Amino acid sequence: MATQPHQLHDRDPLDGWSLPAWTYRDAEFFALEKERVFAPSWQVVCHVSDIPNAGDWHTLDYIGESVIVVRGREDVLRAFTNVCRHRGSRIVDGASGCARKLVCPYHAWTYELDGRLTGVPDSASYPTLDKEKSGLAPVAMEVWRGFVFVRLTGEGPTVAEMMAPYEAMVAPYRFEDLKALGRVTLRPRAVNWKNVGDNYSDGLHIPVAHPGLTRLFGKGYGVEAEENVDRMWGALVDRPSDNWSERLYQRLLPPVPHLPEERQRFWLYFKLWPNVAFDIYPDQVDFMQWLPVSPTECLIREISYVLPDAPDYKWRREMRAARYLNWRINRQVNAEDTALINRVQQGMESRSFSMGPLSDKEVCLKHFCQRMRDLIPAARLENQPAAGWSRA
Numbered sequence: 001m002a003t004q005p006h007q008l009h010d011r012d013p014l015d016g017w018s019l020p021a022w023t024y025r026d027a028e029f030f031a032l033e034k035e036r037v038f039a040p041s042w043q044v045v046c047h048v049s050d051i052p053n054a055g056d057w058h059t060l061d062y063i064g065e066s067v068i069v070v071r072g073r074e075d076v077l078r079a080f081t082n083v084c085r086h087r088g089s090r091i092v093d094g095a096s097g098c099a100r101k102l103v104c105p106y107h108a109w110t111y112e113l114d115g116r117l118t119g120v121p122d123s124a125s126y127p128t129l130d131k132e133k134s135g136l137a138p139v140a141m142e143v144w145r146g147f148v149f150v151r152l153t154g155e156g157p158t159v160a161e162m163m164a165p166y167e168a169m170v171a172p173y174r175f176e177d178l179k180a181l182g183r184v185t186l187r188p189r190a191v192n193w194k195n196v197g198d199n200y201s202d203g204l205h206i207p208v209a210h211p212g213l214t215r216l217f218g219k220g221y222g223v224e225a226e227e228n229v230d231r232m233w234g235a236l237v238d239r240p241s242d243n244w245s246e247r248l249y250q251r252l253l254p255p256v257p258h259l260p261e262e263r264q265r266f267w268l269y270f271k272l273w274p275n276v277a278f279d280i281y282p283d284q285v286d287f288m289q290w291l292p293v294s295p296t297e298c299l300i301r302e303i304s305y306v307l308p309d310a311p312d313y314k315w316r317r318e319m320r321a322a323r324y325l326n327w328r329i330n331r332q333v334n335a336e337d338t339a340l341i342n343r344v345q346q347g348m349e350s351r352s353f354s355m356g357p358l359s360d361k362e363v364c365l366k367h368f369c370q371r372m373r374d375l376i377p378a379a380r381l382e383n384q385p386a387a388g389w390s391r392a
Contacts, residue, residue, distance in 0.1 A: 022384035040154030
């Protein structure tokens with residue numbers, strides 16, 4: 001069908017171009033990203049199985065905020081900012097813990113697990129204190145298939161609404177029943193957060209830079225972009241790999257009773273806007289998010305989750321071997337990706353590079369660029385504006 005003249009006129013001239021390099025290193029652009037991209041977006045804190053008992057809590061620190069998710073005595077999960085209402089002190093330290101009450105280490109102001117302020121030493125000396133209005137500040141929270149998400153500000157679709165196109169696809173993996181395998185790993189990276197996301201959703205580099213994934217998937221790696229979610233996928237080929245870790249994984253991965261036949265040897269990836277990813281394998285589910293730290297730094301936060309093992313000993317042994325081999329395979333992939341994003345971040349500093357043309361196959365990156373331009377229109381400028389532009 002021929003394109004109508006008005007369609008040509010309405011097409012964004014930047015539709016086929018990447019974001020300009022200066023947006024991957026500019027402090028003012030980064031400040032706007034924190035407010036317009038990250039404060040209104042959903043971020044994973046933990047899985048409900050990580051906080052099974054009353055008083056169990058997990059924290060998430062990002063864009064200058066610390067959020068605590070705690071299970072109350074009535075078995076209700078709640079999220080608050082991890083900040084005392086007296087002088088702004090952080091209340092708990094660390095990634096997780098358990099407490100009967102949340103007590104500020106500065107002046108011992110004491111909060112119940114539901115956020116109520118119930119203890120203030122020498123409370124009569126505070127003429128302006130109203131305990132009923134001084135509880136912990138609540139944070140929006142959603143539990144989607146067992147994973148606990150929080151959002152600092154704003155409105156927009158829920159996580160369930162974001163993932164609605166894929167609910168039937170995710171359901172067989174029984175996310176709600178997952179348990180952590182190990183602990184959360186934090187990996188600092190000297191790159192802008194967008195570089196990690198761009199690489200995650202890019203299918204064109206797979207046959208060039210990931211020989212292991214190419215041996216496993218052949219030419220069957222696919223990508224697509226929905227409004228709020230990118231999906232990537234690949235089915236393991238029947239041909240044994242030349243690499244021993246990959247070959248053993250192909251051979252030892254046991255049948256998974258709760259998965260349909262077409263998912264038995266299928267790897268599935270989702271990236272939720274703007275920085276949350278689930279890598280879904282027959283043997284485990286890996287969660288990852290890349291949190292912004294500075295214009296040229298981010299922190300990758302990740303952990304693996306698995307379902308309780310079946311009673312059959314041989315099956316358990318093969319599944320544990322498959323998980324170890326999965327780790328070996330993806331450790332190499334992560335090393336390759338780290339080298340790639342470092343090269344790109346270094347190239348972003350060159351005065352010779354501004355925007356790059358995008359292939360029609362780079363559907364996820366094209367969609368991401370358009371959304372960033374809508375949220376921060378300065379991203380339409382090819383060249384870096386003069387300092388103070390964000391206040392103009």
